[in-house]
Amino acid sequence: xxxxxxxxxxxxxxxxxxxxxxxxxxxxxxxxxxxxxxxxxxxxxxxxxxxxxxxxxxxxxxxxxxxxxxxxxxxxxxxxxxxxxxxxxxxxxxxxxxxxxxxxxxxxxxxxxxxxxxxxxxxxxxxxxxxxxxxxxxxxxxxxxxxxxxxxxxxxxxxxxxxxxxxxxxxxxxxxxxxxxxxxxxxxxxxxxxxxxxxxxxxxxxxxxxxxxxxxxxxxxxxxxxxxxxxxxxxxxxxxxxxxxxxxxxxxx
Amino acid sequence: xxxxxxxxxxxxxxxxxxxxxxxxxxxxxxxxxxxxxxxxxxxxxxxxxxxxxxxxxxxxxxxxxxxxxxxxxxxxxxxxxxxxxxxxxxxxxxxxxxxxxxxxxxxxxxxxxxxxxxxxxxxxxxxxxxxxxxxxxxxxxxxxxxxxxxxxxxxxxxxxxxxxxxxxxxxxxxxxxxxxxxxxxxxxxxxxxxxxxxxxxxxxxxxxxxxxxxxxxxxxxxxxxxxxxxxxxxxxxxxxxxxxxxxxxxxxxxxxxxxxxxxxxxx
Numbered sequence: 326x327x328x329x330x331x332x333x334x335x336x337x338x339x340x341x342x343x344x345x346x347x348x349x350x351x352x353x354x355x356x357x358x359x360x361x362x363x364x365x366x367x368x369x370x371x372x373x374x375x376x377x378x379x380x381x382x383x384x385x386x387x388x389x390x391x392x393x394x395x396x397x398x399x400x401x402x403x404x405x406x407x408x409x410x411x412x413x414x415x416x417x418x419x420x421x422x423x424x425x426x427x428x429x430x431x432x433x434x435x436x437x438x439x440x441x442x443x444x445x446x447x448x449x450x451x452x453x454x455x456x457x458x459x460x461x462x463x464x465x466x467x468x469x470x471x472x473x474x475x476x477x478x479x480x481x482x483x484x485x486x487x488x489x490x491x492x493x494x495x496x497x498x499x500x501x502x503x504x505x506x507x508x509x510x511x512x513x514x515x516x517x518x519x520x521x522x523x524x525x526x527x528x529x530x531x532x533x534x535x536x537x538x539x540x541x542x543x544x545x546x547x548x549x550x551x552x553x554x555x556x557x558x559x560x561x562x563x564x565x566x567x568x569x570x571x572x573x574x575x576x577x578x
Numbered sequence: 579x580x581x582x583x584x585x586x587x588x589x590x591x592x593x594x595x596x597x598x599x600x601x602x603x604x605x606x607x608x609x610x611x612x613x614x615x616x617x618x619x620x621x622x623x624x625x626x627x628x629x630x631x632x633x634x635x636x637x638x639x640x641x642x643x644x645x646x647x648x649x650x651x652x653x654x655x656x657x658x659x660x661x662x663x664x665x666x667x668x669x670x671x672x673x674x675x676x677x678x679x680x681x682x683x684x685x686x687x688x689x690x691x692x693x694x695x696x697x698x699x700x701x702x703x704x705x706x707x708x709x710x711x712x713x714x715x716x717x718x719x720x721x722x723x724x725x726x727x728x729x730x731x732x733x734x735x736x737x738x739x740x741x742x743x744x745x746x747x748x749x750x751x752x753x754x755x756x757x758x759x760x761x762x763x764x765x766x767x768x769x770x771x772x773x774x775x776x777x778x779x780x781x782x783x784x785x786x787x788x789x790x791x792x793x794x795x796x797x798x799x800x801x802x803x804x805x806x807x808x809x810x811x812x813x814x815x816x817x818x819x820x821x822x823x824x825x826x827x828x829x830x831x832x833x834x835x836x837x838x839x840x841x842x843x844x845x
Contacts, residue, residue: 377737379736382736407740408739410738410739411738414737414738415737417730417733421730421733423731423749424731425752425753425755434735434738434740435739438739438740439739484734487734487738488737488738
């Protein structure tokens with residue numbers, strides 16, 4: 326029996342009346358990378374945003390079903406979504422560092438909001454997060470500079486550092502390289518391999534090569550449904566479903 | 579086409595330069611040390627200054643800012659962050675109506691609800707009347723500024739585990755702060771020269787007063803009274819007061835520009 330850090334059970338997500346994700350059941354084994362692929366508008370990003378209770382904050386966004394984090398349903402009535410989001414970090418498509426904070430404070434933001442913490446602890450955890458995001462060497466001499474002075478790839482690694490600083494259990498990456506050049510993309514992909522030592526990673530991507538390179542498991546979404554989920558090698562060589570094969574061989578999407 | 583727009587731009591600037599040139603030409607000669615430290619001379623006499631009106635303007639506009647800025651900024655943040663509710667729609671509509679209300683009506687309103695119950699005119703009631711005029715301006719510019727902050731910052735904060743109120747205050751309002759401050763200063767500059775609402779509230783006073791519960795002079799009221807008087811000395815003081823008032827408004831406007839420019843936060 327595989328141990329799932331996160332398990333989505335029968336998740337349906339709507340925007341008002343429009344169904345974006347239909348009854349998806351999908352598990353994420355501890356310390357693995359799961360890639361979610363599929364054509365634009367297939368509901369993969371919306372599904373990701375159900376995993377940290379962000380979708381319900383969108384206009385008209387509602388979620389049915391359950392998502393269990395270490396066995397506990399994050400949609401239970403007595404669960405505070407703010408506490409859940411502290412345990413499940415997220416990185417977005419466009420790098421979005423806080424422009425009103427310097428580099429150091431960007432990484433410290435999630436630590437400080439989590440509660441009482443000493444200056445020394447913050448400094449130590451910020452350095453650790455920046456090292457974890459492979460950014461420390463590049464920014465250690467300008468921690469008090471504005472993050473908007475960094476390149477796009479550096480900004481995205483800063484966002485990863487910000488997300489991992491509070492040591493979440495799960496890290497959600499929503500097309501984290503779609504706004505980056507190939508070299509920055511490569512460094513993020515290498516980083517994902519290291520991140521899975523410490524976190525359970527879910528990455529949404531519309532780049533199939535990326536899914537093949539970074540993930541242990543791949544889930545294929547189409548029109549809001551989960552078509553197939555399997556070991557990544559199998560999805561790209563001998564998928565069970567005809568639609569998956571058509572997509573990964575480039576016949577549509 | 580370009581020529582026409584340049585011409586229009588020049589025409590738009592013309593009144594400002596004309597006014598300023600006129601004020602300097604006619605008012606500069608009366609602005610000296612006495613002008614700032616002495617009170618107006620008795621009718622017909624020469625010399626004196628407008629110390630009472632300068633102090634009064636600072637106090638009355640100060641009260642207006644103290645009341646109008648926090649309430650207006652708070653309401654604007656509410657509209658930007660919780661703008662979908664029916665209540666917000668009503669608030670927004672009323673703010674627009676208030677924005678179009680003639681300022682003399684604001685004066686009558688405050689006369690009815692503040693001056694009459696208190697039994698006398700006062701600098702305080704003048705400040706409240708100006709605050710009423712400021713409110714819709716500050717509210718709507720604050721709302722616009724907070725709305726301009728990218729939605730992605732809100733999501734970044736929420737995904738980090740920021741509660742909603744901290745996301746609003748520490749991320750959204752903070753990012754919008756230079757713009758909010760500019761809007762607030764522009765509103766202050768805009769009401770600093772109001773005269774009509776003060777006629778029923780601050781009333782005016784030929785003596786130097788710092789007690790906000792008493793009738794108080796302001797530069798705008800001073801200009802109105804002196805310019806319509808038959809005395810040449812008062813006319814000269816009116817020109818000087820106009821120049822000083824204009825300079826104060828310009829200074830606030832320049833401060834507003836500076837607030838927008840220094841954007842980078844250190845946190």
